[in-house]
Amino acid sequence: MESDVSANSRLTITAHALTWIGLYQRRGHEVATSEQIATSVNTNPVVIRRLLAELRKAGLVDSQRGAGWMLVRDLAAITLLDVYQAIEPGPVFALHRATPDPECVVGHGIGPAMAAVYEEVEAALRGELAKTTLEDVLRDVLKAA
Amino acid sequence: MESDVSANSRLTITAHALTWIGLYQRRGHEVATSEQIATSVNTNPVVIRRLLAELRKAGLVDSQRGAGWMLVRDLAAITLLDVYQAIEPGPVFALHRATPDPECVVGHGIGPAMAAVYEEVEAALRGELAKTTLEDVLRDVLKAA
DNA sequence: CTACTCGTAACAGTATTTGTTACAAAGACG
DNA sequence: CGTCTTTGTAACAAATACTGTTACGAGTAG
Known part of the structure; x- marks a missing residue:
C-alpha cells in the first residue's frame, strides 16, 4: 500500500552480497x-550477478566462470561509498526536466542555485556513506547474532 | 540516453514555485x-497544483479558488527541508524487498545494520537541506540576474 | 566430454513521475 | 442571479526504473 518501492534496495542487496562473500572467505572458502x-539474500541469482558485475567494473570483486565470486579488497578496505558509487551513478535530486522560462528572473537563476545546494547535499551523503566500511557492517551483523 | 529520470525533480519544481510566489508577493501581488x-517552471498547471496541494497540507502555503496561491510563512522561514519533507515522505534507501534468509547469519543481521547506517545518512541529508532557506535561494537567484 | 557457473539478453510485472485532458466546485463580481 | 476565473481532482498515457524470471551461450575444471 505504502511500501515505497521507489527507494532503491540496490545498496542493501549489494552490501549484503559483499558481506556474505567476505564472511564465507574468512571461513576458508575460495569463492562464493x-x-x-542469492539464497541468503532471498532473490534470483541473476540479480546478484548483475550487481556484482558492476562491482567488478569498479575493481571491488572478481569472478571466474565455473567457480564464483571473490573479494579483491578486504572488507575493511571497502566503504559503503565505494559500493554506492559503483552501483548508483545518478544523483538523488534532479533539476528541471524542461528548461524553465529564461525570461523570468526565477526561471533563469533557479537552476544554478539549486544545483549548488544539491552538490552539498550529495557531498554530505557521500561523506556519511564513507564513514562505514563493510567490516563495520559485518561486525554489527555478528554482534546481532 | 543518460538523462537519469529516476532522480526526482520535485524538490526543484516546488522550490521554484515557492520562490516565484515569494518574489511575486514581494512585488505587491496578493496571490499567484x-x-x-507553470509558465515560469515550463510545465503544466496541474503539476504545480498537485505539488502545492502537498505543501498546503504541511501548512506552508494556502490557496483560494478563483484566486490563486499565497505563502503562509515568509521565504526566510521556509527551509528546503520543510519542502522536502512535505513532498518526499519516503526514504532514499530501502531494505530488502523480500525478507532475507533468517537461517543465515548475514541474512539475519544485515537488515538492522543497514537500517542504522541509512538513518544516519538521511539525517545528514536532512541536516544539509535544513541549512538553506528559500530566502537564500531567492538571494542566489537575484544575484545571478 | 561433462558439469558447473558466469555473462547477458530478453521479457513481464510493478511502481513512480510527469504531462495532459476534463470537469466539478467555490468564490468574486457586475 | 449568472458569469468568469481558478482551484481540486480524477483519469489516462507515456517514459523510466527496478526486480524477478527464463533461456542460453561461453568459459573453466575435472
Whole structure:
C-alpha cells in the first residue's frame, strides 16, 4: 500500500552480497557462487550477478566462470561509498526536466542555485556513506547474532 | 540516453514555485495562479497544483479558488527541508524487498545494520537541506540576474 | 566430454513521475 | 442571479526504473 518501492534496495542487496562473500572467505572458502548469495539474500541469482558485475567494473570483486565470486579488497578496505558509487551513478535530486522560462528572473537563476545546494547535499551523503566500511557492517551483523 | 529520470525533480519544481510566489508577493501581488507559476517552471498547471496541494497540507502555503496561491510563512522561514519533507515522505534507501534468509547469519543481521547506517545518512541529508532557506535561494537567484 | 557457473539478453510485472485532458466546485463580481 | 476565473481532482498515457524470471551461450575444471 505504502511500501515505497521507489527507494532503491540496490545498496542493501549489494552490501549484503559483499558481506556474505567476505564472511564465507574468512571461513576458508575460495569463492562464493551467485546462487549461494542469492539464497541468503532471498532473490534470483541473476540479480546478484548483475550487481556484482558492476562491482567488478569498479575493481571491488572478481569472478571466474565455473567457480564464483571473490573479494579483491578486504572488507575493511571497502566503504559503503565505494559500493554506492559503483552501483548508483545518478544523483538523488534532479533539476528541471524542461528548461524553465529564461525570461523570468526565477526561471533563469533557479537552476544554478539549486544545483549548488544539491552538490552539498550529495557531498554530505557521500561523506556519511564513507564513514562505514563493510567490516563495520559485518561486525554489527555478528554482534546481532 | 543518460538523462537519469529516476532522480526526482520535485524538490526543484516546488522550490521554484515557492520562490516565484515569494518574489511575486514581494512585488505587491496578493496571490499567484498555478498558470503563472507553470509558465515560469515550463510545465503544466496541474503539476504545480498537485505539488502545492502537498505543501498546503504541511501548512506552508494556502490557496483560494478563483484566486490563486499565497505563502503562509515568509521565504526566510521556509527551509528546503520543510519542502522536502512535505513532498518526499519516503526514504532514499530501502531494505530488502523480500525478507532475507533468517537461517543465515548475514541474512539475519544485515537488515538492522543497514537500517542504522541509512538513518544516519538521511539525517545528514536532512541536516544539509535544513541549512538553506528559500530566502537564500531567492538571494542566489537575484544575484545571478 | 561433462558439469558447473558466469555473462547477458530478453521479457513481464510493478511502481513512480510527469504531462495532459476534463470537469466539478467555490468564490468574486457586475 | 449568472458569469468568469481558478482551484481540486480524477483519469489516462507515456517514459523510466527496478526486480524477478527464463533461456542460453561461453568459459573453466575435472
